[in-house]
Amino acid sequence: MIPRTLLLIVFLGGSPLMAEDRILFKFDQPESAKAWQTVNDGVMGGRSDGRFKINDEKNMEFFGTLSLENNGGFASVRSREAKLGLEKDDSIVIRVRGDGRDYTFRLDVPRSIGRLSYRQSFKTKKDEWIEVTLPMEKFVATWRGRVFPNEKFDPSNVTGMGIQLSDKKPGPFKLEVEWIKASQLTPQTSNPDSE
Numbered sequence: 001m002i003p004r005t006l007l008l009i010v011f012l013g014g015s016p017l018m019a020e021d022r023i024l025f026k027f028d029q030p031e032s033a034k035a036w037q038t039v040n041d042g043v044m045g046g047r048s049d050g051r052f053k054i055n056d057e058k059n060m061e062f063f064g065t066l067s068l069e070n071n072g073g074f075a076s077v078r079s080r081e082a083k084l085g086l087e088k089d090d091s092i093v094i095r096v097r098g099d100g101r102d103y104t105f106r107l108d109v110p111r112s113i114g115r116l117s118y119r120q121s122f123k124t125k126k127d128e129w130i131e132v133t134l135p136m137e138k139f140v141a142t143w144r145g146r147v148f149p150n151e152k153f154d155p156s157n158v159t160g161m162g163i164q165l166s167d168k169k170p171g172p173f174k175l176e177v178e179w180i181k182a183s184q185l186t187p188q189t190s191n192p193d194s195e
Helices: 030-035
Strands: 005-012 015-026 036-040 049-054 060-066 075-079 091-097 102-108 117-123 129-135 140-143 146-148 160-165 171-187
Touching: 015 030, 030 036, 030 049, 036 049, 049 075, 060 075, 060 160, 075 102, 091 102, 117 129, 160 171
Parallel strands: none
Antiparallel strands: 005 015, 015 171, 036 075, 049 060, 060 171, 075 160, 091 129, 091 171, 102 117, 102 160, 117 140, 140 146
């Protein structure tokens, strides 16, 4: 069982930093799947088949077949809309076991704010559990494959997140996710009473 908040003291350049981790999604409860849905290129006429399930190890398993037919080429699993409480100094950290392919992590804002999503790619190692850290400042605004590098991004507006496969390589895929959390390094001030 992972506690909701983990504290880690890191010494960087002589001054200690505290890492505070907030679990955003874990998949060890029967209702965990209800917060997620698949969105594939079928919405644009494509033929990719992306699905997900909570497997016997209590991980979310995103799997299927990527197809480039009918101008398709993406499959994704996304959280349903909810306020996630992200901040500009956060990093998204995910623990995944993949198939060696490159995936994209996306952050979404409500349509009332805009149609852009914010994305960052990550590599997986075949059949190996890894932790991937995605700093907030490295997410790039995109819309229908186009990049908008000068678009400002306010993480507090994020109401959804997801994982997408769109590497232009047709064929089967599988990615397991154990948890998704937000992590933030903050300066640790000394307590004069403890001296």
